[in-house]
Amino acid sequence: MNLPCTIVVSGKGGTGKTTITALLIDALIAAGERPVLAVDADPNTNLNEALGIALEETLGNVREKAFTESIPPGMDRTGYIKFRFHRVLAEAEGFDLLAMGRPEGSGCYCFPNALLSECIGTLERDYRFVVVDSEAGMEHIARGTVKNPDVLLIVSDPGARGIRTARRIREIAGTLGLAQDRMFLCVNRVRDGINREETELGTVLPLIATVPEDPAVEQADLAGEPIVGIPDSSPARTAVRELAERLLDACERRRR
Numbered sequence: 001m002n003l004p005c006t007i008v009v010s011g012k013g014g015t016g017k018t019t020i021t022a023l024l025i026d027a028l029i030a031a032g033e034r035p036v037l038a039v040d041a042d043p044n045t046n047l048n049e050a051l052g053i054a055l056e057e058t059l060g061n062v063r064e065k066a067f068t069e070s071i072p073p074g075m076d077r078t079g080y081i082k083f084r085f086h087r088v089l090a091e092a093e094g095f096d097l098l099a100m101g102r103p104e105g106s107g108c109y110c111f112p113n114a115l116l117s118e119c120i121g122t123l124e125r126d127y128r129f130v131v132v133d134s135e136a137g138m139e140h141i142a143r144g145t146v147k148n149p150d151v152l153l154i155v156s157d158p159g160a161r162g163i164r165t166a167r168r169i170r171e172i173a174g175t176l177g178l179a180q181d182r183m184f185l186c187v188n189r190v191r192d193g194i195n196r197e198e199t200e201l202g203t204v205l206p207l208i209a210t211v212p213e214d215p216a217v218e219q220a221d222l223a224g225e226p227i228v229g230i231p232d233s234s235p236a237r238t239a240v241r242e243l244a245e246r247l248l249d250a251c252e253r254r255r256r
Contacts, residue, residue, distance in 0.1 A: 003125065004130045005128070005129050005255070006124075006132065006150050007130070007132065007153055007251075008151070008152050009024070009133055009153045010134045010135070010153070010154050010155070010169050011154055011156055012166075015155050015157045015188055016157070016189055016211075016217075017042075017133065018042070018050050019050060020153075020155050020186060020211065021047060022047060022051050022227045024153075024240055024243065025038050026051075026228045027243070028129055028248075031245075031248065033128045033129055034094040034095065034128060035126070035128065036096075036128065036131060037123065037127040037129070038095050038098070038131055038133070039130060039131070039133070040097065040099040040101075040133050041132050041134045041135060042133050043100075043101065043135065045058060045101050047097065047099070048097055048099060050226060050227040050228065051092065051097065052225075052228055053097060054090065057087070058099040059088055059101055061088075062081060062085065066081050096127075098123075132149070148177065149178070149182065150182060150251055151183075152184070153184055153186055153247070154166045154169050154183065154185050154205065155188055156187055156188070157187070166185055166205065167205075183205055184205065184207075184208035184209075185206065185207045186211065188210075189211070189212075189213045190212050191213050208246055208247075210239065211235075211239040212239060214237075216230040216231055217230060217234070217236050
């Protein structure tokens, strides 16, 4: 069985990273690339809202309970986490969602992180794509919870701060061993087009897509409605659909 193509979406907070992730997952499913494993690796844990599914528990909760609560008789912490792991998976049409969440307590989480990495590695073989909504600092890749991705999609807004953060993310990913040809830039909330030279990243981080500012996305946010419910013809959905096609090509090249 072929391993899935793993796409990690990263970027500065407030750039619309989760919106792009949700629309990308939806576009992959619409293209027939199902099932998709969606992983919410951002401590804020709101990908489920963008996708329109309920979330009852996170891996952070399970990890915490394994070290703070009594383990059932005849079961060690390793067995307990593996047992609870599959119950955390939220199932939906065309995709499943796994939310990592935030640890509630303090202390070292090296052991459970390694175990969760093992569980994810086993689980991901059942999927065509794994799409990770990550935090900007690449902590989950550094800790090994999320394996070296096939594609790192860095989302930025057109502003200078977002672009500077994109540059830092690229540098961090490089120090973690991610090849330059796996990294791409997606500029979100573009109003009047963008000058590629203004990204200041040049050919080091290819600009794979620009996503226009979309009133439908803003309306969904204000109403607390799922982002994937915006009209098929909306500018953002159209742009992310084209982005998905380019990422499909990139993943196919890597598979070959």
